[in-house]
Amino acid sequence: MSASALLTARSLCAGYGDFQALFSIDFDIHPGEVVALIGANGAGKSTLLKTFVGLVTIRDGALDFCGIDVSKTPAHVLVSRGLAMVPEGRRLFRSMTVEDNLRVAADHAGEPAAGSSPWTLQRLYDLFPILAERRAQAVENLSGGQQQMVAIGRALMTQPKLLLCDEISLGLAPKVIAEIYDMLPVIRQAGTAILLVEQDVSLASRNSDRVYCMLEGRITLTGKSSEVTREEITQAYFGVKHEVG
Amino acid sequence: MKWVDAVIQGLLLGGLYAQYAIGMSLMFGVMRIVNIAHGDLVVLLALIGISLAAAFGLGPGFIMVILIPVGALIGWGLQRGILNHLVGNDPLPSLIATFGLSLALQNLMLTIWQADTRSLDAGPLAIQSVSLAGIQVGVLPLGILAVAALLTWGMHVVLKTTRFGRALRASAADRDAATLSGIDTKVVYAKATAVAVAILGIAAVFQAARTTVSPADGGAQLIYAFEAVIIGGMGSIWGAFAGGLILGVAQVVGSRIDPGWGILIGHLVFLLVLAWRPQGIMSRR
Numbered sequence: 001m002s003a004s005a006l007l008t009a010r011s012l013c014a015g016y017g018d019f020q021a022l023f024s025i026d027f028d029i030h031p032g033e034v035v036a037l038i039g040a041n042g043a044g045k046s047t048l049l050k051t052f053v054g055l056v057t058i059r060d061g062a063l064d065f066c067g068i069d070v071s072k073t074p075a076h077v078l079v080s081r082g083l084a085m086v087p088e089g090r091r092l093f094r095s096m097t098v099e100d101n102l103r104v105a106a107d108h109a110g111e112p113a114a115g116s117s118p119w120t121l122q123r124l125y126d127l128f129p130i131l132a133e134r135r136a137q138a139v140e141n142l143s144g145g146q147q148q149m150v151a152i153g154r155a156l157m158t159q160p161k162l163l164l165c166d167e168i169s170l171g172l173a174p175k176v177i178a179e180i181y182d183m184l185p186v187i188r189q190a191g192t193a194i195l196l197v198e199q200d201v202s203l204a205s206r207n208s209d210r211v212y213c214m215l216e217g218r219i220t221l222t223g224k225s226s227e228v229t230r231e232e233i234t235q236a237y238f239g240v241k242h243e244v245g
Numbered sequence: 246m247k248w249v250d251a252v253i254q255g256l257l258l259g260g261l262y263a264q265y266a267i268g269m270s271l272m273f274g275v276m277r278i279v280n281i282a283h284g285d286l287v288v289l290l291a292l293i294g295i296s297l298a299a300a301f302g303l304g305p306g307f308i309m310v311i312l313i314p315v316g317a318l319i320g321w322g323l324q325r326g327i328l329n330h331l332v333g334n335d336p337l338p339s340l341i342a343t344f345g346l347s348l349a350l351q352n353l354m355l356t357i358w359q360a361d362t363r364s365l366d367a368g369p370l371a372i373q374s375v376s377l378a379g380i381q382v383g384v385l386p387l388g389i390l391a392v393a394a395l396l397t398w399g400m401h402v403v404l405k406t407t408r409f410g411r412a413l414r415a416s417a418a419d420r421d422a423a424t425l426s427g428i429d430t431k432v433v434y435a436k437a438t439a440v441a442v443a444i445l446g447i448a449a450v451f452q453a454a455r456t457t458v459s460p461a462d463g464g465a466q467l468i469y470a471f472e473a474v475i476i477g478g479m480g481s482i483w484g485a486f487a488g489g490l491i492l493g494v495a496q497v498v499g500s501r502i503d504p505g506w507g508i509l510i511g512h513l514v515f516l517l518v519l520a521w522r523p524q525g526i527m528s529r530r
Contacts, residue, residue: 108427
């Protein structure tokens with residue numbers, strides 16, 4: 001396994017109860033990279049992210065973070081080591097204010113990535129000024145885009161080396177999506193690697209260095225985002241055997 | 246004048262109910278855990294306290310200092326041993342488990358202490374009174390109300406401003422998201438239950454000093470604690486305090502109308518609040 005990789009999965013198998021969702025996944029992400037993970041609904045993208053983070057039990061295979069085996073590490077410990085996730089559907093703490101949502105994550109943060117300055121509340125408010133305005137409001141009163149900013153901010157407050165983003169464009173207007181994706185280079189420059197899960201293929205390809213495609217629990221394609229062709233993606237996304245005619 | 250006196254005595258009785266309700270507000274209001282054994286834990290701690298007082302000749306203050314860590318230990322064990330395995334969106338598993346615990350505790354207490362009623366000797370405090378605007382107010386009940394207010398204020402501040410309070414509210418709002426923010430939710434919940442039962446240790450001493458305690462008393466205290474939390478609103482500690490006071494006033498005023506009606510009027514007021522404002526008096530919704 002590559003010693004410089006941040007997160008490495010080899011022959012990873014995982015699932016829910018009797019149901020196996022992931023079959024022999026090989027995956028790498030290196031410091032400073034932005035990697036996209038695309039695939040149709042039900043392909044297993046969210047399951048893979050939850051497996052990385054420790055919310056889904058690993059059945060077989062290996063998972064390393066910063067060179068250390070984390071296949072049995074509890075999720076909250078992984079967060080303190082620098083692995084953060086922006087979960088699908090945001091999952092904000094309802095009936096708590098914006099600032100409280102952010103401070104909860106700050107309370108339990110690990111050490112910042114070496115050579116980068118830590119994420120503070122002020123730095124976050126500089127990145128997302130609208131949140132500074134609404135810091136004392138309950139999160140359920142915010143718009144979808146603002147809630148997404150809080151969710152991303154909350155993950156950043158744990159000082160991640162690797163940020164997993166599970167469909168952060170879901171349910172948002174194109175203008176808002178563009179605003180949020182404009183933030184990603186800033187996050188990347190701060191020293192955090194990013195894994196983007198998206199159903200929108202062009203959005204994912206435009207904003208990443210490398211792309212993985214999943215279908216029915218397996219990786220069907222991997223390559224540089226700038227080099228992978230439309231046909232290759234279509235075949236990997238839908239599966240060659242699903243071709244009609 | 247007798248109605249003013251009834252209201253004041255009701256507020257004082259409500260102070261004791263408020264002490265039961267704070268722990269219940271934490272467990273039920275915030276964590277959504279239904280602890281049917283809540284009242285039995287008060288009785289258990291009271292009986293332990295009375296036995297210690299009898300065996301070693303200790304005063305009530307000393308007993309309280311001992312019962313607080315004992316309560317915390319029981320609460321920690323209860324959460325880590327039983328309730329942590331049952332926490333989820335469905336309140337039914339915790340209800341069933343604690344129902345069984347309640348039965349087991351009551352029978353255990355009957356075996357050890359028999360069905361005799363007992364109480365704690367609070368010394369001269371128990372019979373002293375002060376005159377407040379022409380009404381005689383017992384010193385002990387006044388102390389109970391003051392301690393209840395202090396505990397409520399303390400709990401409210403802890404929940405709102407401390408690291409632990411934020412972590413608890415977050416864990417109760419969304420457990421997975423809390424884990425993703427670095428919180429060990431099992432430990433946070435165990436600490437919260439430890440605090441809730443430690444407060445019951447304080448309430449136990451006051452209960453034993455003010456009236457009598459016997460192994461089967463748990464059920465009534467449980468109902469009053471639930472009613473207080475629901476009247477006040479889930480998740481609001483001050484709401485639970487207010488709910489306790491309202492219940493106390495309803496019961497005493499009711500018993501002045503007719504001695505047999507006290508408890509019934511209390512329940513009727515609870516039902517009225519539930520019908521008129523089901524989210525509770527202090528709920529912001």
